[in-house]
Amino acid sequence: RKEVEQDPGPFNVPEGATVAFNCTYSNSASQSFFWYRQDCRKEPKLLMSVYSSGNEDGRFTAQLNRASQYISLLIRDSKLSDSATYLCAGRPGSARQLTFGSGTQLTVLP
Amino acid sequence: EAQVTQNPRYLITVTGKKLTVTCSQNMNHEYMSWYRQDPGLGLRQIYYSMNVEVTDKGDVPEGYKVSRKEKRNFPLILESPSPNQTSLYFCASSLGPVRAQSFNNEKLFFGSGTQLSVL
Numbered sequence: 512r513k514e515v516e517q518d519p520g521p522f523n524v525p526e527g528a529t530v531a532f533n534c535t536y537s538n539s540a541s542q543s544f545f546w547y548r549q550d551c552r553k554e555p556k557l558l559m560s561v562y563s564s565g566n567e568d569g570r571f572t573a574q575l576n577r578a579s580q581y582i583s584l585l586i587r588d589s590k591l592s593d594s595a596t597y598l599c600a601g602r603p604g605s606a607r608q609l610t611f612g613s614g615t616q617l618t619v620l621p
Numbered sequence: 622e623a624q625v626t627q628n629p630r631y632l633i634t635v636t637g638k639k640l641t642v643t644c645s646q647n648m649n650h651e652y653m654s655w656y657r658q659d660p661g662l663g664l665r666q667i668y669y670s671m672n673v674e675v676t677d678k679g680d681v682p683e684g685y686k687v688s689r690k691e692k693r694n695f696p697l698i699l700e701s702p703s704p705n706q707t708s709l710y711f712c713a714s715s716l717g718p719v720r721a722q723s724f725n726n727e728k729l730f731f732g733s734g735t736q737l738s739v740l
Contacts, residue, residue, distance in 0.1 A: 547729075608679070
């Protein structure tokens with residue numbers, strides 16, 4: 512089983528919709544979760560850190576559910592410019608580096 | 622401007638011809654890393670470095686070499702490239718080292734990528 516898993520999608524949603532992605536992790540001792548955004552064939556860019564208490568940045572909300580071992584990303588009022596691949600990342604246990612999921616592809620349709 | 626600079630952006634080569642992909646960061650980051658990205662497999666770590674002269678294998682190190690002689694540079698070397706190394710490569714850096722609840726230390730900054738094709 513992969514340490515970090517995501518539904519690859521694609522998710523096709525209309526403009527203005529609310530969409531949520533989940534990312535599950537296998538190591539219960541995992542710490543330090545992040546969401547990255549990647550446009551086609553370009554470098555991933557940090558979208559949000561995921562704090563234990565959850566955090567919000569404008570239309571984006573990230574949450575951590577340790578009991579069920581997943582993190583989530585909620586995007587409200589989707590814009591065409593939100594179309595991208597969203598990668599989750601976590602640091603398993605005492606590991607020194609992040610492990611990335613395979614990414615979830617989102618397309619926001621006009 | 623704070624950035625991670627990778628070169629070249631595109632590279633086409635033939636099997637067995639040694640090549641180097643350069644990576645440089647100007648943020649005084651301790652931690653640097655190389656990833657390859659393939660369809661359906663996501664980002665997989667090749668090698669990483671916690672500081673100068675300290676390098677470690679990631680998940681897929683076979684066929685690659687790295688060096689960290691200076692803090693800012695972390696080149697990726699393919700001594701004898703093979704077609705299965707055709708991929709999109711990313712260099713990344715972060716403040717490092719990992720500390721509890723130190724999200725800022727772990728935030729990765731990526732270079733713009735190198736698309737490598739080995740024929």
